[in-house]
Amino acid sequence: MDMALPVVNATAAVLARVSAAFNAPFARAVVFGVHIDGHLVVEGLLIAVIVFQLSRKSYKPPKKPLSEKEIDELCDEWEPEPLCPPIKDGARIDTPMLESAAAPHTTIDGKEVINFASANYLGLIGNEKIIDSCVGSLEKYGVGSCGPRGFYGTIDVHLDCEAKIAKFLGTPDSILYSYGISTIFSVIPAFCKKGDIIVAFAAFVVFIAVCASTTSSSALVIVSHLGLLPPLRALPPHLQAATVATLGRWCSYLYMATDVAIQAVGPTTSPSTSSNMIHPQCHRIFLDYTSLFSDNRVLLRQFSRYAVLAPRPSRRPSLPVFSDIGNSGQIAPLDEIVRLKEKYRFRVILEESHSFGVLGQSGRGLAEHYGVPIDKIDIITAGMGNALATDGGFCTGSVRVVDHQRLSSSGYVFSASLPPYLASAAVSAVSYLEGNPSVLADLRSNISFLHKELSGTPGLEISSHVLSPIVFLKLKKSTGSSNTDIDLLETIAERVLKEDSVFIVASKRSPLDRCKLPVGIRLFMSAGHTDSDISKVSSSLKRVSASVLSDYI
Numbered sequence: 347m348d349m350a351l352p353v354v355n356a357t358a359a360v361l362a363r364v365s366a367a368f369n370a371p372f373a374r375a376v377v378f379g380v381h382i383d384g385h386l387v388v389e390g391l392l393i394a395v396i397v398f399q400l401s402r403k404s405y406k407p408p409k410k411p412l413s414e415k416e417i418d419e420l421c422d423e424w425e426p427e428p429l430c431p432p433i434k435d436g437a438r439i440d441t442p443m444l445e446s447a448a449a450p451h452t453t454i455d456g457k458e459v460i461n462f463a464s465a466n467y468l469g470l471i472g473n474e475k476i477i478d479s480c481v482g483s484l485e486k487y488g489v490g491s492c493g494p495r496g497f498y499g500t501i502d503v504h505l506d507c508e509a510k511i512a513k514f515l516g517t518p519d520s521i522l523y524s525y526g527i528s529t530i531f532s533v534i535p536a537f538c539k540k541g542d543i544i545v546a547f548a549a550f551v552v553f554i555a556v557c558a559s560t561t562s563s564s565a566l567v568i569v570s571h572l573g574l575l576p577p578l579r580a581l582p583p584h585l586q587a588a589t590v591a592t593l594g595r596w597c598s599y600l601y602m603a604t605d606v607a608i609q610a611v612g613p614t615t616s617p618s619t620s621s622n623m624i625h626p627q628c629h630r631i632f633l634d635y636t637s638l639f640s641d642n643r644v645l646l647r648q649f650s651r652y653a654v655l656a657p658r659p660s661r662r663p664s665l666p667v668f669s670d671i672g673n674s675g676q677i678a679p680l681d682e683i684v685r686l687k688e689k690y691r692f693r694v695i696l697e698e699s700h701s702f703g704v705l706g707q708s709g710r711g712l713a714e715h716y717g718v719p720i721d722k723i724d725i726i727t728a729g730m731g732n733a734l735a736t737d738g739g740f741c742t743g744s745v746r747v748v749d750h751q752r753l754s755s756s757g758y759v760f761s762a763s764l765p766p767y768l769a770s771a772a773v774s775a776v777s778y779l780e781g782n783p784s785v786l787a788d789l790r791s792n793i794s795f796l797h798k799e800l801s802g803t804p805g806l807e808i809s810s811h812v813l814s815p816i817v818f819l820k821l822k823k824s825t826g827s828s829n830t831d832i833d834l835l836e837t838i839a840e841r842v843l844k845e846d847s848v849f850i851v852a853s854k855r856s857p858l859d860r861c862k863l864p865v866g867i868r869l870f871m872s873a874g875h876t877d878s879d880i881s882k883v884s885s886s887l888k889r890v891s892a893s894v895l896s897d898y899i
Contacts, residue, residue, distance in 0.1 A: 442454045442455070442843065442849065443455075447471050447472055448461060448464035448466060448471055449461065449466065449469075449471045449472045449874065450466070450469060450872050450874035450875050450876075450879065452464075452849070454843070454849060457847060458847065459843065459847040459848060459849045460847065460848045460849065460875075460879045460882060460883060461849050462848065462849060462850045462869045462870055462871075462875075462883055463849045463850055463851040463868075463870060464870055465700070465731065465732040465733075465815075465816075465870045466732075466735065466870070466872045466874065467703060467704050467732055467733045467789060467815045467870075467871070467872060467873065468703055468704075468733050468734075468735070468775070468778075468779065468785050468786075468789065468872070468873050469785070469788075469789075469872045469873040469874025469875075470733075470734065470735035470775055470778065471735045473735065473774075473775075473778065475774055475778060476735060476736075476771050476774045476775055476778070479767075479770045479771060479773070479774040480767040480768075480770055480771050481767075482770070483503060483766050483767035483769075483770035483771075484767050486766075487501055487503070487766040487767070488766075489765060489767070490762065490765055491504075491762060491763040491764070491765060491766060492762070493762060493763070494758070494759060494760060494761060494762060494763060495522075495752070495758060495759075495763045496752070496759060499762060499763035500763065501763070501766045501769070503766045503769045503770050503773070504522055504763060504764065504766070504769050506769070506773055507522055507740075507764075507769040507770075507772050507773050508520045508521060508522055508740070510772075510773050510776050510777075511740050511742060511772075511776065512742055514710065514776050514779075514780065515710055515711070515720060515726065515742055516710075516720050517720060517726070517742040517743055517744075518743070518744055518745045518748075519742070519743070519744070519745045519747075519748040519749075520740050520741065520742035520743075520748060521740065521741050521742075521748045521751050521752065521755075521758060522738060522739075522740050522763070522764050522769065523738055523739040523740065523741070523757050523758060523761070523764070524738055524757065524761045524762060524763060524764050525729075525737070525738060525739065525757070525761070526699060526728075526729020526730060526731050526737065526738060526739040527729065527739075528739070528757040528761065529727045529728070529729060529739030529740065529741060529757065530695075530697050530727050530739075531757065532751075532755040532756050532757030532758060533695065533725060533727050533741050533751065533755065534695065535755075535756065536750065536751050536754045536755040536756075537693070537695075537725070537747075537750070674809060674810065674818050674864070674866075675809065675810020675811055675814040675816040675817060675818035675868075676810065676811055676814070677701070677705075677712070677715075677811040677813065677814055678712065679716075680696070680712045680713065680715075680716045680718055681716040681717070681718055684718050684722050684723075687722075688722075693724045693725070694722075694723050694724050694725070695724065695725045695727070696711075696712065696713070696723050696725065696726045696727070697727050697728065698711045698712060698726060698727070698728040699727075699728050699729040699731075699732055699739075700732060700814075700815065700816065701715070701728075702728040702730075702732075702733055703732075703733025703734060703775075703779055704732075704733055704786070704789065704815050705813060707783075707786075708779075708780075708783055708786070709733070709779050709783075709786050711726070711728075713726075715813075723743070724743060724744075724747065725741060725743045725747055726741065726742045726743060727739060727740070727741045727742075728740060730772050730775075733775070733779075734771070734772050734775035734776065735771065735775055736768045736769075736771035736772045736775060737764070737768050738764040738768055738769070738772070785873045786873075788873040789815065789871065789872070789873040790813065792871050792872070792873065792875050792880060793812070793813065793814070793815060793817065793871050794812070795877065795880050796817055796869065796871060796880050796883075796884065797812060797817065799880055799881060799884035800817070800819065800884050800887065800888075802888070803819065803884075803887055803888050803891055804888060804891050804892040804895060804899055805821060805822055805823070805891050805892070805894075805895030805898055805899045806819045806820065806821060806822065806866075806867070806887070806891050806895075807819065807820060807821075807822050809864070809866070815870065815871045815872075816868055816869070816870060816871075817868070817869040817871060818853075818866050818867070818868055818869075819866050819867040819868075819869070819887070820864045820865065820866035820867075821834070821835070821864075821865075821866070821895075821898070822899075823898055823899075824864075825898060828865060831865045832852060832853075832854075832865050834894060834895065834898070835852035835853075835865060835866065835867055836852045837894050838852070838867065838887070838890050838891055838894050838895075839851055839852050839867060841890045841893075841894070842883070842886045842887060842890050845886070845890070846882065846883075846886040846890075848882060848883045848886050850867055850868075850869060850883065850887075851867070851868055852865065852866070852867050852868075853865050853866055853867070853868055867887075869883065
């Protein structure tokens with residue numbers, strides 16, 4: 347504004363002088379009783395120039411067709427940018443192809459193998475009752491639903507499935523989604539709007555950032571938890587800069603925790619103390635904190651202070667909680683999280699894809715496992731592909747939470763609804779779980795037996811929770827290179843499959859990952875596995891790992 351004022355003054359002065367110059371010869375001119383002043387001449391000239399410019403035809407450069415030689419040269423010079431990062435040398439790109447259902451025993455390359463690579467926790471894949479319900483639904487409704495739920499895509503079996511899940515979990519209402527992974531991707535943007543704050547464990551920084559990117563006005567707070575991510579300050583300087591630059595794509599303001607105070611780094615701010623956390627513009631925060639549940643509550647208290655004292659009274663932090671971390675087998679401490687929620691006024695979004703149908707006395711998930719009342723959880727989501735042997739996902743909670751998604755959740759509004767036969771399979775699977783609680787005892791017995799059998803595996807150790815259906819084996823001693831670690835683990839998995847017909851998988855890492863969790867071998871336990879299956883995978887792993895890791899033990 348200060349720079350524009352001299353320009354305006356100079357322009358006005360020039361026009362005044364021009365008008366004065368024309369005023370002299372026309373000082374006594376009168377046309378049709380109208381006194382002609384110099385400013386009328388200037389304005390007339392300006393109007394003439396404007397009319398001339400508007401009446402001109404736009405300039406079109408002469409069209410000269412390219413010769414065949416020029417076209418060939420342009421095509422030869424064109425180099426398209428890669429759509430994805432190049433595959434590194436030694437990376438495995440060929441994965442085994444299943445030739446039958448992903449049951450505890452499956453077929454690969456015409457050979458029957460024991461399957462520890464598929465999430466089939468209750469062993470319901472291939473269950474006759476579920477298959478019969480799918481066949482009956484196919485005969486009655488056909489395959490697809492022919493549209494989203496709001497556009498002729500709602501079938502009575504969808505409503506039955508929603509009512510069944512809500513009754514099973516003891517919630518007022520629930521809503522179905524077509525794909526398990528799209529559930530949480532749709533729920534978070536539906537509820538996190540401008541000025542809201544998302545608190546996510548560092549293990550899910552990429553996952554939650556993708557969710558938050560659909561609502562660019564939401565804040566993103568990343569909290570390192572359980573030692574899964576080393577503090578940013580411990581990284582080399584060039585990696586710190588790269589991390590800050592990457593997070594800057596998502597966050598306007600980054601707050602990096604140090605041992606004493608919080609430093610704010612933003613496009614228009616200089617490093618300062620934590621007092622700026624209540625600044626109305628500083629609504630996007632990065633917290634690199636070794637544990638959310640430490641005795642030192644300074645960062646959490648200051649974050650809560652920011653959330654409470656911010657100018658918008660409706661601003662509330664949301665805490666997405668993943669019940670079971672799929673890449674490490676850890677289980678979230680829900681009881682502690684709920685206690686913090688009530689103290690610091692969080693909204694808790696609980697994702698239970700790996701705990702629904704698994705944890706708790708009757709398989710009702712993490713809340714039942716910890717004895718937390720279900721109404722203490724604001725939003726619960728889960729994919730149905732891991733325990734219920736079907737596809738799709740659901741979100742459950744209060745009637746208000748569910749109704750809001752029917753018009754605001756992209757995955758519900760714009761996606762074709764879940765095929766009716768998959769909804770029928772979900773209803774049958776929940777009914778089976780209610781009528782056969784012993785299947786949970788079988789699953790826990792298998793998990794306990796596998797932990798016992800895998801103890802003492804050369805070069806490997808179990809880092810997962812004793813109740814997690816994902817048994818995670820990591821290297822006792824890293825080689826110092828994640829690529830080398832992954833190569834060793836994939837070699838073990840390949841040899842176990844080739845030599846002993848046991849299908850296991852090593853954890854994968856994407857070049858886009860911002861959080862480098864420990865790599866390892868994941869074993870997906872099922873209630874359908876037998877003791878002989880578990881003994882075989884244990885003995886095979888011990889023998890192969892002793893051979894592959896002989897130089898690292």
